[in-house]
Amino acid sequence: MKESWTSLASFLGILAFCQTLLQVVFPPELRFASLKFLNRALGCCSSYCYFDITEMDRDNTNELYNSVQLYLSSFVSASCSRLSLTRPRNSSATTFGLSHNDCINDVFDGVAVQWEHVVTQRQSQTSWRCLPDEQRSFTLRIRKRDKDLILDSYLDYITDKSNDIRRNNQERLIYTNSGLNSRSRPWESVPFKHPSTFDTLAMDPEMKRDIMEDLRDFAVGQAFYQQTGRAWKRGYLLYGPPGTGKSSMIAAMANFLGYDIYDLELTEVPSNSELRKLLMKTSSKSIIVVEDIDCSVNLLNRSKEPKAAEPRSYYDPGSPDAACGGKDGNNNTITLSGLLNFTDGLWSCCGSERIFVFTTNHIDKLDPALLRSGRMDMHIYMSYCSYPALKILLRNYLGSEGEDLGKAVASELREAVEKAQMTPADISEVLIKNRRNKEKAVSELLEVLQARAERNEKYGGLREECGLNGVAAEEEEEEQEKRALEEPQRSERL
Numbered sequence: 001m002k003e004s005w006t007s008l009a010s011f012l013g014i015l016a017f018c019q020t021l022l023q024v025v026f027p028p029e030l031r032f033a034s035l036k037f038l039n040r041a042l043g044c045c046s047s048y049c050y051f052d053i054t055e056m057d058r059d060n061t062n063e064l065y066n067s068v069q070l071y072l073s074s075f076v077s078a079s080c081s082r083l084s085l086t087r088p089r090n091s092s093a094t095t096f097g098l099s100h101n102d103c104i105n106d107v108f109d110g111v112a113v114q115w116e117h118v119v120t121q122r123q124s125q126t127s128w129r130c131l132p133d134e135q136r137s138f139t140l141r142i143r144k145r146d147k148d149l150i151l152d153s154y155l156d157y158i159t160d161k162s163n164d165i166r167r168n169n170q171e172r173l174i175y176t177n178s179g180l181n182s183r184s185r186p187w188e189s190v191p192f193k194h195p196s197t198f199d200t201l202a203m204d205p206e207m208k209r210d211i212m213e214d215l216r217d218f219a220v221g222q223a224f225y226q227q228t229g230r231a232w233k234r235g236y237l238l239y240g241p242p243g244t245g246k247s248s249m250i251a252a253m254a255n256f257l258g259y260d261i262y263d264l265e266l267t268e269v270p271s272n273s274e275l276r277k278l279l280m281k282t283s284s285k286s287i288i289v290v291e292d293i294d295c296s297v298n299l300l301n302r303s304k305e306p307k308a309a310e311p312r313s314y315y316d317p318g319s320p321d322a323a324c325g326g327k328d329g330n331n332n333t334i335t336l337s338g339l340l341n342f343t344d345g346l347w348s349c350c351g352s353e354r355i356f357v358f359t360t361n362h363i364d365k366l367d368p369a370l371l372r373s374g375r376m377d378m379h380i381y382m383s384y385c386s387y388p389a390l391k392i393l394l395r396n397y398l399g400s401e402g403e404d405l406g407k408a409v410a411s412e413l414r415e416a417v418e419k420a421q422m423t424p425a426d427i428s429e430v431l432i433k434n435r436r437n438k439e440k441a442v443s444e445l446l447e448v449l450q451a452r453a454e455r456n457e458k459y460g461g462l463r464e465e466c467g468l469n470g471v472a473a474e475e476e477e478e479e480q481e482k483r484a485l486e487e488p489q490r491s492e493r494l
Contacts, residue, residue, distance in 0.1 A: 049144050051151075052118075054137040064155070067162035068138050072098060072106075072115060074165055108154045114141040167258050167285060174261040177268050177278055186281045192261060194251035200396050201252050202245060202389040202424040203382070212256065214378060219257055219353070231349035235356040235375050239363040240382030243425030246359045249382065250289055259355065260286045266296040272338030276347045287355045294365040336367055344375045384421045387414045393424060397431035398438050405442055412446055419453035 055065045098104060098117035106113050116139040142151065174192040178185060198208050218234050225232040236253075238246040254261050262282050269275050282288060290296060341347060343356050358376060360366060370376065385393070390413060391401045405413075417427075430448055434441035 047143055047145075048141050049147055051140040051142070052137050053140065055135070064159070065136075065138060067159050068115070070162035070165045071158045072104060072138075074161070075106075108157065109150055111142070111146045111150050113150075113154070115139070116141070172254065172258065172260055174263060175282075176263045177265055186278055187262065189260075192251075192254065194248075194255070196248040196251035197255050198252050200392070201248055202385060202392045202396075202428075203249075204386060204388055205392075207380070211253075211378075211380065215253060215257060218355070222353070232352040233349070233354045233356065235343060235358070235377045237363070237371065237376040237379045238357065238359045238382055239361070239379065241384065241423060242361055243423035244382035244384065245424050246382050247291070249380070250287065250357055250359075253355070253357070254287055257287075257355075258285070262286055262288045264288060264290050266290060266293075266334065266339075269334060272334060272341070275334065275338055275342050279342060279347055280350055282354070284353045286353075287357055289357045289359075291359045292361070293358045293370075294360045294362050336369065340369060340375065343370075385417055385424045385427050387417050389424060390417050390427065393427055393431060394442075397428065397435050398441055400438065409442060409446070413442075413449070416446060416449035416453050419456060420449040421456060422449065422452055 053065050053068055054062055056062060098115070100119040101117065103114055103116045106115060118137045118139055120135050172192040173189040175187040175189045178188045198212055201208060214234075222232060238249055240246065250261065253259075260283065264278065269278065279288075356375075358370075363371070363379075371379070394405075395401050427445065427449075430445045431441050434444055
C-alpha cells in the first residue's frame with residue numbers, strides 16, 4: 001500500500017514538472033494555437049455543430065439572447081430541477097430560466113437540439129460601458145446534417161414565440177391623446193386592467209363565436225394580408241342603444257388578443273395632419289378606439305370659408321386655434337376625408353396588426369363612406385338583452401343560469417325579456433343590488449321585466465306615431481346632455 005502511494009506521488013510530480021516545462025518552453029500564443037487546432041480537428045470528427053449566442057454584442061444588448069431566454073422559459077420549468085426566477089419590469093408573470101451551465105433539450109420539426117446556459121467570469125473591462133461581472137451566453141447544439149434544414153426557421157420561430165410571451169406577460173396599457181402638450185408625448189398611458197372577457201360578455205353566444213373567430217383569423221393572418229396586398233388592419237363598428245356593452249366588447253377584444261388600447265378623443269385633435277401624427281405614434285398589435293363617433297366632432301361642417309389670418313401651428317400656445325380643438329391647417333374643422341384617410345388611407349398602413357373600432361348609438365347618422373368594407377369591415381349590432389344574454393348575466397352575478405331556477409321561472413324570464421327591450425346594463429343593476437339573495441334578485445328582475453314589457457305594449461302605438469320608442473327618447477336626452485356639457489368647453493376655447 002505504501003508503494004502505491006509513493007508511485008502516485010511520483011507520477012503527480014512528473015505531471016507537474018511537465019506542465020511547468022510546457023509553460024516555459026511553449027509561449028501562451030503557441031499553446032492557444034495548438035488548442036484551437038486540436039478543437040478544429042476534433043470538430044471535423046464530431047457530428048455536431050455549436051452556435052454561441054452571447055448576452056452582449058460588443059457594447060449592445062443581443063436581442064436574440066433575450067428571445068432565447070424567454071422561449072426556453074416557456075417549458076423549462078417542467079424539465080429542470082434547478083431554475084432561476086426573474087420578473088421583468090412591467091410584467092405580470094414570473095419568468096423561469098436555466099441555472100448556470102445547465103442544459104435542456106428541445107425538438108423542432110422532428111429535429112432534436114440542445115441548449116446550454118454558459119456563465120463565466122469576465123476577465124477585464126475593455127469597454128467604456130460598465131458590463132456585468134459575469135459573461136452569459138446560450139450554446140445551441142445541432143447535428144450537422146440538420147443545420148441547413150432548421151437553423152433559420154428555428155431562430156425565427158423562437159423570435160416569434162418570445163414576442164408572444166413578452167406581450168402576454170407585459171402589462172397592457174390604455175392610451176389617450178394628451179391634447180395641447182402633445183409635442184413630445186402625444187399619448188398618455190395608464191395600466192389597463194378591465195376584467196371583461198368574451199365569457200362574461202352578455203350577448204348572443206353565436207355572435208360571440210363569430211367575432212372571436214374573426215379576431216383569431218386576423219391575429220394569425222400576416223401571410224394572408226401580404227399575399228392579397230392588403231394592409232394588416234381591420235375595422236369594427238359597434239352600434240346600438242346605450243348600455244348594450246359596446247365598451248365592454250372593446251375591453252374583451254383587447255383581453256382576448258392581448259393588445260393595447262388607444263382611446264382617441266377627436267375633440268382634442270385640431271387638424272387632419274395632427275390626426276395622422278397621432279396614428280404614426282401608435283404601436284402595432286393595438287386597438288384604436290373612437291367612441292360615440294357621431295357626436296365626437298361635427299363632420300358635417302367641413303367646408304367653411306378659410307379665414308384671412310395665416311394658419312399657425314397647433315402646438316403654438318399663442319395660436320388662436322391652439323385650444324379650439326377642431327381646426328386644421330386651413331382653419332377648417334376635421335374633415336370626413338381626413339377621418340377616412342386615417343382609417344383606410346396610405347397612412348393607415350404605417351404600422352401593422354392594428355384594429356380600428358368605432359362606436360355609435362345611431363348608425364344612420366354616419367356617412368356611408370365611413371361604413372364601407374375596408375374601413376369598417378364588420379358591423380356588430382349590440383342589441384337589447386336577449387334570453388341567451390340574460391343567462392350569461394345570471395351566471396355572472398348569481399352563479400346560476402335560467403334553467404337552474406325552474407322551468408316555470410325560466411319560461412317567464414324568456415317571455416318577459418324579449419318584450420321588455422332592456423339593456424344588459426339595466427338588468428345588471430337589478431342583479432347587483434340583490435346579488436346576495438338569489439330568489440329576491442330573480443323575483444325583482446322578473447317584476448321589472450314584466451313592468452317594462454307592459455309599458456312597451458301600452459305605449460307602443462304612441463311611440464310609433466312619434467317615431468321614437470322609450471329608449472330612443474332616452475338616447476336623445478343623453479345626446480343633448482353630452483352637447484350641453486361640451487358647449488361650455490367650446491365656449492371657453494373660443
